[in-house]
Amino acid sequence: MRGAALAALLAIGSAHAAEPAGPRAIWTWEGESYAMLDEEGAAAQGIAFLKAKAIGTIYLYADAYRGRNLIASNPERYRRLLRRMHASGLKVYALLGSGYLNTERYVLPRHREEAVAMLKRVLDYNRAAALDERFDGINLDIEPHILAEWSTRKMELLANFVEMSDALMQVKRASGQDLPMGPAIPFWLDGIQLDWKGQRKPVSQHVQDIYDFVALMDYRDHADGGDGLVSHAMDELAYGEAIGRPVMIGIETMPNALKKVSFHHLGEADLERELAATSRSVGRMRSFGGYVVHHYAAYRRWLGLD
Template identity: 65%
Template sequence: MLQAQAAPRAIWTWEPESYAMLQRESEADAAIAFLQQKGIQTVYLYADAYQGHNLIAEQPRLYGRLIQRLHRAGIKTYALLGSAYLHTERYVLPSHRKEALAMVQRIFDYNAQAAPEQRFDGINLDIEPHILPQWSSQRLALLAGFLDMSSAIMAARRQAGQTLPIGPAIPFWLDGIALEWQGKRKPASEHVQDVYDYVALMDYRDHALGPDGIVSHGADEIAYAKAIGRTVWLGVETLPNELKKVSFEHLREADMERELGLAQRSFEDNRAFGGFVIHHYSQYQRWLKSAK
């Protein structure tokens, strides 16, 4: 059961599920009912190309219809950008900068043309340079590329006259990599937080407390966010993983709720704590059915 005063929750919703919700009202009905049942107030809805189509450009009315329905149900909708399908980890490379900017510009253009009740409430980016094969030998250069891309995206937002919040998903261990960028040397996570409005920290552990827990891994990012007026959402995993501690998949829903409750109590008095993000929609549903 959810706590009576549970922290806000969001959920990553990837290509197949997002496109299904857009194209079939029955899928949207089921999704809205599920999100409301589980107390999820924000959905990160995929909004880029998939299987040869790009519905945000080709059929924007589908997004308008779904976002309006979600809003009526009290659910905010962020455009989820970045995917394995498009290999968007390459967008941190200068040779792919135009693709990164075109990706966000489509959202800016959509919002500029959409009715207020049909606009995205924000953007969540999932661009992960550590997936690239050259990460082991070029991680500082790739992180600098990520920050350059990020700075260009935020500049494009200003140029477009948009105000919707933008933030990336980042791994919790980014605070352990020091990086010099734009004349300042600090943890890579702090550079990222300086650029964006918020971060969704991939804080993937199956327990809240202790030196290798959700709270410990999120503490530095939340402390820095508080100092600079930003927000941190803590991401949790339900996909299977070879390292059991990474995911709640091997546990029950009650176990996850207990641990998230402990994490919430550690941060609930901190204005920089935004809530939790669950990875991801279809797997979360599968897990809930199998974990009973």
């Protein structure tokens, strides 16, 4: 990035950072995460960008990509990057789940061991790392509704997802590591009832019971109304309030054929206006954890930076 463009970004970002609508995180997928691990320049650019946009937490991909699995084969890359990000005041969560690896399959019992191994690699990394090199948390993005058999086996797959979630949290607890772990989930899980361990309740509530937090894929381009960010998040926020666990509200910047799903067709001022309106409605709830943006590369493109 040219110096003048970066200076302009920092100036704009500092205005937003003065009074952000809420704490912010960002999903950062395979290519962008590996670029930051491989290249000093990409890491410096990423950190400057996150700071400029008042994003305090990066969900950094931490699994295999294009024949490499750096978390296992070259952990020093992660140690170096996490030290640098922590020194800049950022929190770093390990992002697990991948379109590249088709990890939606991990909800199926025959792939359970792969899901456990994926998590254990991060836990093993953290155990061996120095304090300022450790992940601050874990975000899982494993979405059963992507599977081809979703239309005919929805309830079975949702039960598999809940079982997998319970198994992964048991692995985390057994490690003795007290780092928050939570999944990305679609907002509509609160409309599906599921029997599990003798309780019938919305799938979203089972998931919130299991994990430390959830990142709600609450993809709408406006705050208010029956089909807005606030309405779609309210059940999860209310339940999170009752059980003492936070909810991150996810927002989309990628293009989508259904305009209301993403801010892509709008501008940054529109996004900030709608997040501010959302925060006015839910910001005082103890369960409101802030916002998480999907995703690093798309957000930069939308802002005209790449």
